[in-house]
Amino acid sequence: MNIHIITIGDEILIGQIVDTNSAWMGQELNLSNFSVSKIKTIGDTLEEIETTLDASLKKVDVVLLTGGLGATKDDVTKKALANYFGRELVYHEETHERIKRLFAKFGRKPTEAHYHQSFMPAGATIITNRMGTAPGMWLEQNGKIVVSMPGVPYEMKWLMGHEIIPRLRSIFPGQALVHRTIQTAGQGESHIAKAIAHFEDTLPDNIKLAYLPSMGKVRLRLSAKGTKGESAAVLERILDQKQAEIEALIPQFIFGYGLDSLESVLGDILKKQGKTIATAESCTGGHLAHTITSIPGCSAYFMGSIIAYSNEVKVRQLGVEATTLKEHGAVSEPTVIQMVKGVCQLLGTDMAIATSGIAGPGGGTPEKPVGTVWIAVGNQDKVETMKLEIGKDRLTNIQYTSSRALNMARKFLLGG
Amino acid sequence: MNIHIITIGDEILIGQIVDTNSAWMGQELNLSNFSVSKIKTIGDTLEEIETTLDASLKKVDVVLLTGGLGATKDDVTKKALANYFGRELVYHEETHERIKRLFAKFGRKPTEAHYHQSFMPAGATIITNRMGTAPGMWLEQNGKIVVSMPGVPYEMKWLMGHEIIPRLRSIFPGQALVHRTIQTAGQGESHIAKAIAHFEDTLPDNIKLAYLPSMGKVRLRLSAKGTKGESAAVLERILDQKQAEIEALIPQFIFGYGLDSLESVLGDILKKQGKTIATAESCTGGHLAHTITSIPGCSAYFMGSIIAYSNEVKVRQLGVEATTLKEHGAVSEPTVIQMVKGVCQLLGTDMAIATSGIAGPGGGTPEKPVGTVWIAVGNQDKVETMKLEIGKDRLTNIQYTSSRALNMARKFLLGG
Numbered sequence: 103m104n105i106h107i108i109t110i111g112d113e114i115l116i117g118q119i120v121d122t123n124s125a126w127m128g129q130e131l132n133l134s135n136f137s138v139s140k141i142k143t144i145g146d147t148l149e150e151i152e153t154t155l156d157a158s159l160k161k162v163d164v165v166l167l168t169g170g171l172g173a174t175k176d177d178v179t180k181k182a183l184a185n186y187f188g189r190e191l192v193y194h195e196e197t198h199e200r201i202k203r204l205f206a207k208f209g210r211k212p213t214e215a216h217y218h219q220s221f222m223p224a225g226a227t228i229i230t231n232r233m234g235t236a237p238g239m240w241l242e243q244n245g246k247i248v249v250s251m252p253g254v255p256y257e258m259k260w261l262m263g264h265e266i267i268p269r270l271r272s273i274f275p276g277q278a279l280v281h282r283t284i285q286t287a288g289q290g291e292s293h294i295a296k297a298i299a300h301f302e303d304t305l306p307d308n309i310k311l312a313y314l315p316s317m318g319k320v321r322l323r324l325s326a327k328g329t330k331g332e333s334a335a336v337l338e339r340i341l342d343q344k345q346a347e348i349e350a351l352i353p354q355f356i357f358g359y360g361l362d363s364l365e366s367v368l369g370d371i372l373k374k375q376g377k378t379i380a381t382a383e384s385c386t387g388g389h390l391a392h393t394i395t396s397i398p399g400c401s402a403y404f405m406g407s408i409i410a411y412s413n414e415v416k417v418r419q420l421g422v423e424a425t426t427l428k429e430h431g432a433v434s435e436p437t438v439i440q441m442v443k444g445v446c447q448l449l450g451t452d453m454a455i456a457t458s459g460i461a462g463p464g465g466g467t468p469e470k471p472v473g474t475v476w477i478a479v480g481n482q483d484k485v486e487t488m489k490l491e492i493g494k495d496r497l498t499n500i501q502y503t504s505s506r507a508l509n510m511a512r513k514f515l516l517g518g
Numbered sequence: 519m520n521i522h523i524i525t526i527g528d529e530i531l532i533g534q535i536v537d538t539n540s541a542w543m544g545q546e547l548n549l550s551n552f553s554v555s556k557i558k559t560i561g562d563t564l565e566e567i568e569t570t571l572d573a574s575l576k577k578v579d580v581v582l583l584t585g586g587l588g589a590t591k592d593d594v595t596k597k598a599l600a601n602y603f604g605r606e607l608v609y610h611e612e613t614h615e616r617i618k619r620l621f622a623k624f625g626r627k628p629t630e631a632h633y634h635q636s637f638m639p640a641g642a643t644i645i646t647n648r649m650g651t652a653p654g655m656w657l658e659q660n661g662k663i664v665v666s667m668p669g670v671p672y673e674m675k676w677l678m679g680h681e682i683i684p685r686l687r688s689i690f691p692g693q694a695l696v697h698r699t700i701q702t703a704g705q706g707e708s709h710i711a712k713a714i715a716h717f718e719d720t721l722p723d724n725i726k727l728a729y730l731p732s733m734g735k736v737r738l739r740l741s742a743k744g745t746k747g748e749s750a751a752v753l754e755r756i757l758d759q760k761q762a763e764i765e766a767l768i769p770q771f772i773f774g775y776g777l778d779s780l781e782s783v784l785g786d787i788l789k790k791q792g793k794t795i796a797t798a799e800s801c802t803g804g805h806l807a808h809t810i811t812s813i814p815g816c817s818a819y820f821m822g823s824i825i826a827y828s829n830e831v832k833v834r835q836l837g838v839e840a841t842t843l844k845e846h847g848a849v850s851e852p853t854v855i856q857m858v859k860g861v862c863q864l865l866g867t868d869m870a871i872a873t874s875g876i877a878g879p880g881g882g883t884p885e886k887p888v889g890t891v892w893i894a895v896g897n898q899d900k901v902e903t904m905k906l907e908i909g910k911d912r913l914t915n916i917q918y919t920s921s922r923a924l925n926m927a928r929k930f931l932l933g934g
Contacts, residue, residue, distance in 0.1 A: 387811025
């Protein structure tokens with residue numbers, strides 16, 4: 103069951119706001135076994151709305167529109183729908199009374215623009231919007247369904263969750279569709295693809311595999327469709343099997359599932375093992391601590407960090423030996439080892455992560471070009487190190503280093 | 519000059535990632551006098567790409583595609599382009615050599631998938647991608663231009679900024695268009711709009727003012743079009759005048775121009791004054807240090823930070839008095855004052871910024887709800903403080919705190 107989403111608003115086309123609505127809708131519709139086959143973003147004109155709607159209704163039976171239902175002049179969605187379906191805009195008393203009551207509650211009077219909000223295409227099912235003034239509209243004609251919702255995210259989400267998706271599910275019980283996401287880190291997309299090439303080549307037609315890479319991580323998403331009438335439960339069992347096959351092929355790269363992140367998984371392991379962590383950061387400059395502290399409840403295991411940007415801080419706070427800095431430089435294995443040990447002692451943690459590198463764009467040398475980074479994880483008893491040669495822009499070098507460092511810390515705790 | 523953007527990727531349709539690329543592209547293209555009239559997001563299939571491209575080329579002369587150019591099997595954009603334009607995929611040696619060199623640098627060998635990345639539609643102009651392996655492709659046929667770029671945001675941004683937009687500008691010079699961005703901090707959009715309402719109402723038709731708010735900052739963008747044939751130089755002089763008028767109305771909120779950020783402006787002031795800075799962070803957890811160190815060359819003034827997430831680190835490293843924590847709590851004015859003084863002394867800097875707050879979602883109380891934050895800036899001689907009550911989600915509370923703290927540090931250095 104394919105659906106098109108049409109997002110209406112000049113503010114999206116000029117990039118003043120990012121369209122997060124359609125991603126949320128795509129996710130929710132997928133979870134309900136509907137599939138979004140196209141998202142279109144268009145401007146606030148009658149002609150654009152009508153022609154785009156027409157093109158979509160030639161391809162699919164259900165089109166969901168968001169945006170263009172507010173009280174201001176550039177909101178033309180309703181008029182476009184009335185034109186397209188050859189209907190009049192008629193006064194909808196219930197909506198007008200609702201708007202008047204809403205305003206009375208705040209001691210205000212609706213404007214004339216709000217009066218116009220009460221006109222709806224004749225024959226449309228009006229769906230009350232408990233989160234705002236503009237209701238949703240559900241139109242059916244010649245077996246096609248068009249639903250229009252306001253673009254305000256929490257209004258759209260309320261309407262989708264409470265009204266639209268339940269109505270669609272009752273009309274189209276449909277094919278089952280099940281997803282499974284496997285999170286990997288430490289290897290690039292192409293290497294993972296090679297390692298599981300045979301697995302991928304022998305997947306049945308109703309199961310798809312997608313690679314979603316970002317910053318040292320690759321998410322593998324398996325999607326199974328009940329094309330032969332398989333139920334969701336049957337598809338889940340098939341994906342259990344497929345997931346197990348991937349796990350057997352690349353166990354060393356898998357760190358989690360679904361919405362797991364390296365920082366959330368690291369936090370879970372630390373909590374489970376009752377251990378604490380600190381960071382000693384040079385090139386990552388606080389990004390690693392920021393990533394760890396993006397997880398709610400991290401104060402249970404994260405004590406703090408020493409951001410040692412200057413060599414003096416490395417020596418005085420972390421106890422890195424001046425001779426080490428002189429002989430090997432700040433970007434070196436001996437330095438990050440001493441940083442790990444120093445911060446563990448200073449903040450009294452069970453383990454620590456240290457980074458030192460050349461984030462760029464300046465500061466590179468032929469021996470240590472921009473993107474050269476040393477990472478160490480461990481404690482007084484045991485330290486593991488890694489050298490990276492990333493060579494990207496400053497922010498990417500920093501983010502990629504954090505990602506690799508978190509994965510090293512995770513493996514250290516798991517004894518790998 | 520209208521352009522369509524086509525974003526390719528199942529991961530967007532199912533809402534696993536939000537498409538931020540097209541918003542960025544819309545913004546940049548607008549700044550260069552191009553207008554995005556439609557954004558389409560579609561799946562990774564040959565048929566979908568070809569039919570969507572065909573529909574767009576019937577409406578506009580330029581189509582920009584992102585996504586579907588990686589090294590794995592679900593990347594079909596190239597093949598779709600070759601089919602659509604009736605061309606063969608031919609081996610592009612330069613691309614293959616570049617990929618081999620990139621891998622050799624890291625002591626690795628490209629996989630067979632990378633070899634396939636070197637095949638391009640015949641006749642396409644290959645645009646080197648300095649940020650990754652997959653190059654951009656520029657195809658022209660029958661007066662139509664189709665450009666394909668990888669979907670990785672920093673790769674796409676590099677290609678757009680360095681190659682695609684300059685080429686489009688040289689082909690379609692169009693009307694003169696000049697922009698001016700004024701950066702403000704410390705007041706919301708509606709307050710600024712009120713303060714400059716008369717200025718805005720009296721702007722001529724060919725000058726537009728846009729408000730671009732984000733995290734305690736509002737960018738004001740003036741755009742002047744040469745609708746009566748004015749040259750860019752004439753428009754620049756008109757905007758000089760308009761900028762001066764805004765400066766006279768809200769001098770206290772302006773911190774910079776163009777691409778200035780609070781962290782770049784703060785860095786410039788520190789360098790100019792020959793001063794050094796450190797941070798002592800609790801609720802921002804390293805985000806403030808990360809923001810300061812996102813500026814190349816910050817090692818000239820940024821010495822380091824103590825991320826004091828636990829109270830023990832606040833006491834032992836920063837010298838916050840245990841009685842202060844007991845009597846006032848960690849989220850209090852006396853605590854952040856002691857944190858500022860402690861870190862200045864410890865790292866020997868001329869000034870410091872300290873933060874302590876409840877980032878949420880847990881940890882709030884009736885007296886100190888989630889989003890309650892104390893900030894202090896200063897040194898041993900003088901400290902300024904501010905209390906915030908933000909009350910948003912965890913990440914927003916953190917980012918907003920960093921933004922306000924940077925602005926306070928800037929004003930402290932300027933003696934305001």
